[in-house]
Amino acid sequence: MMNMNCNGNSLLKRLQEVEFALYELTLYLDAYPESKDALMHYHSLLDARRALVAEYQAKHGPLTMYGNESTTSWDWASTPWPWEN
Amino acid sequence: MWIYEKKLQFPVKIKNPDARAASIIVSQLGGPDGELAASMRYLNQRFSMPDRKIVGILTDVGTEELAHLEMVGSILTQLTKNLPVSEIENSPFAQYFVDHTAGVYPASAAGVPADMKYIGVKGDVIADLNEDLAAEQKARVTYDNILRLVDDPDIREPIKFLRERELVHYQRFSDALRLAQDSMNSKNFYATNPSFDK
Numbered sequence: 001m002m003n004m005n006c007n008g009n010s011l012l013k014r015l016q017e018v019e020f021a022l023y024e025l026t027l028y029l030d031a032y033p034e035s036k037d038a039l040m041h042y043h044s045l046l047d048a049r050r051a052l053v054a055e056y057q058a059k060h061g062p063l064t065m066y067g068n069e070s071t072t073s074w075d076w077a078s079t080p081w082p083w084e085n
Numbered sequence: 086m087w088i089y090e091k092k093l094q095f096p097v098k099i100k101n102p103d104a105r106a107a108s109i110i111v112s113q114l115g116g117p118d119g120e121l122a123a124s125m126r127y128l129n130q131r132f133s134m135p136d137r138k139i140v141g142i143l144t145d146v147g148t149e150e151l152a153h154l155e156m157v158g159s160i161l162t163q164l165t166k167n168l169p170v171s172e173i174e175n176s177p178f179a180q181y182f183v184d185h186t187a188g189v190y191p192a193s194a195a196g197v198p199a200d201m202k203y204i205g206v207k208g209d210v211i212a213d214l215n216e217d218l219a220a221e222q223k224a225r226v227t228y229d230n231i232l233r234l235v236d237d238p239d240i241r242e243p244i245k246f247l248r249e250r251e252l253v254h255y256q257r258f259s260d261a262l263r264l265a266q267d268s269m270n271s272k273n274f275y276a277t278n279p280s281f282d283k
């Protein structure tokens with residue numbers, strides 16, 4: 001369940017890409033909150049992120065301390081930490 | 086990575102500014118046992134920990150210390166908001182004020198800027214966890230000292246919360262040390278970390 005197979009890596013990469021774009025949009029919107037284009041773009045990526053997070057957590061365990069989906073095991077600390085190789 | 090949550094861990098609502106209290110409490114921002122040192126200690130020690138559970142404890146305690154840094158900053162900013170100069174000039178806050186005005190700058194109560202010399206990262210699970218146990222007790226004593234010097238309940242409530250958290254962190258680091266020692270060879274009576282000599 002927890003190993004980073006090829007599928008897992010591409011899922012993580014997609015999540016990182018979507019979240020990076022959301023970060024860029026957040027910084028931009030902080031400075032230009034009146035930008036309707038940026039706000040629309042933000043919302044479309046927010047939906048994409050929600051789906052990716054749900055898929056990632058179901059397959060690989062929690063992304064945050066609030067993401068321990070399992071009700072029978074505590075996976076937050078026991079799944080790999082991001083610098084493990 | 087981290088994301089920011091726009092709320093404090095525990096409410097800070099101080100009605101009366103107090104320059105003297107600010108000059109004391111700043112030590113828990115940037116003093117030797119302050120929250121900046123605490124967060125940097127745990128979040129950097131994580132990388133060399135041999136056990137994922139211990140990494141978890143250091144990650145979650147270190148992250149909470151960042152939230153405490155924000156609480157102390159909030160206390161300081163409320164204590165120094167709209168302070169008249171007449172209340173600054175004869176208070177111990179005057180020395181801080183001349184360099185930082187009412188900005189939030191990590192320094193000790195004695196005015197020494199925050200320094201990573203306050204923390205240790207030895208890269209050894211036993212040495213680092215023992216440092217963490219001591220650090221939590223030292224932070225608890227500093228909060229005790231603040232409580233000895235401050236009467237206003239608006240200030241005391243969040244300080245009491247922060248003090249209690251040091252006790253809980255001490256308990257969790259005790260668990261982490263037990264975990265580490267249990268996973269060592271039972272003949273390792275002196276609890277040295279032999280991983281480099283294998």
Ligand SMILES: [Fe+2]
Pocket residue numbers: 123150221224250251254
């Ligand atoms: Fe702590």
